[in-house]
Amino acid sequence: MYDHKPNIERIIRNEITSEEYQKFLNILKRIFRRAFKAHFTSDIEKLFHKFYGPDYLEVLASELIFRIVSKKDSFLKLPYINEKYLLSTAINIIYFLLSSGFKVVEREVNFDDLNLAQEEDKEQEFNVESLLPPVFVNFLEDSALSHLIMSLKKRLTKKELETLCWYIYKAYKQNPKDVKASADAIYKRWERLKPKLREIFGEEVLEGTSADKLFYVIKSEICEKLDLFKSRK
């Protein structure tokens, strides 16, 4: 895999030409595009477009360069810097800005400013964030829910999924889809399923996420598509 360390070294030492810098910025923009596509949603990307304008990828690429320069010692120690590492860094920067609630980019960086970002303040005081923007929390909650749905689909049999849906429809006082079993048999199935669900959900059952949200996602992602699982045993 291509090693970006030589370019990064030249940026840190301010030895890079404007042309090389622009080329590297374009690589970073491509990495951010990839990060949005594979690790976020198009809605999140639209938010960045809305708040930072059509050049949002350039803004993000500049933020990554700022981070490289601010952490120059750490970057210089690495034996190589591949694209995956830059992708992982890009994902963190997207989260960083998402958690800011889209305030103005804290400090813009451009090629001429690089020398200004040399000294770190070693006496920084940090805080545990007490109020995070809903967009940040909702996105992470949704990711956790999607993962949970995948686990349920993977670990439960068709019959067990049917039983779970029967319980959810019942909880919502809606008519469950046809299940070929007596109410007594389904109830027994539900009792047998509970320990397995407890294991998948964990004891905390997504603390902080409302049961409504959880049930809604199970309903829309599993129960309404139960027919698709017909081939499963």
Place this chain on the structure above:
Amino acid sequence: MKKPDRIKKQWELYQSLRGKELIIYPVSQKIPPKVNELRELCSFPPIYFALAEEISFYQEKLFKAIVLTEEITLGWLDSQTPVIRLPHLRTIIIALPFWVYLDENFLLNHTDRLGVLNDNDICRLVDYAERAKIPQDIRGEYVRFLMKLLAPYNTESILTYLEKLEEYQFAPSVFTIPDDLKTYYENSHFAYAKAASSKNVHKGKNFFAIVEKIPEVGPKITLYLPQDYLGKKIIIKHENNVLFEGTLETIKLEFTNLPELADYTSWLEAINVEISI
């Protein structure tokens, strides 16, 4: 349309970046560690520590360090997960539900000091690490993977600390565990402990313990208790069995006639030291 499993995707990316062993680099500027500091381990990808407690004995220092990560998708468990923004580094990190013990030299040589947190925030991190449950999914796999990755440094730090304490050469109080208790332990659930750890060291709430297997004598446990317990009446229990009760005359206690177990991890976790009223 099928919804993507972003947690799985992030786990795959993380696995492709992180090797099976932790490669760490020395720092360029060594700054002695202090409680409340936030430090970054120079590794690839980096790991962060919030120093929550200093356990010092004479000149030796060991720190309880809450572990934090840049991998937000993998480390975020619920809305209670503590989040810290580092604006000057364009970085966001979150706390993980566990901690490690690291000695002063390790922190000095391998971690960069980033800044400090206030007492309340340190309490929030400790509380979260103690309370949060590790889920039974990929996020849990990630947390356990990191625990395993850091375990050698945790064990090594505790061992180094104990070795340094040894240099002070305290005369230990030696006790023999009664035969009936030994037989009980050998036949109890502790006998089935899985051999997962090569070093039987343990940091309890208010003590350190190490088990050594000495030829001809058999296994021996040494407990190191806090200095301020000296002269006080204490009680040391293992589950409900009293191992020692009386006035503490030395901070080093040795117990012999231990049961023969493959691994003492869970046995050591059942020890409880209290000051009697």
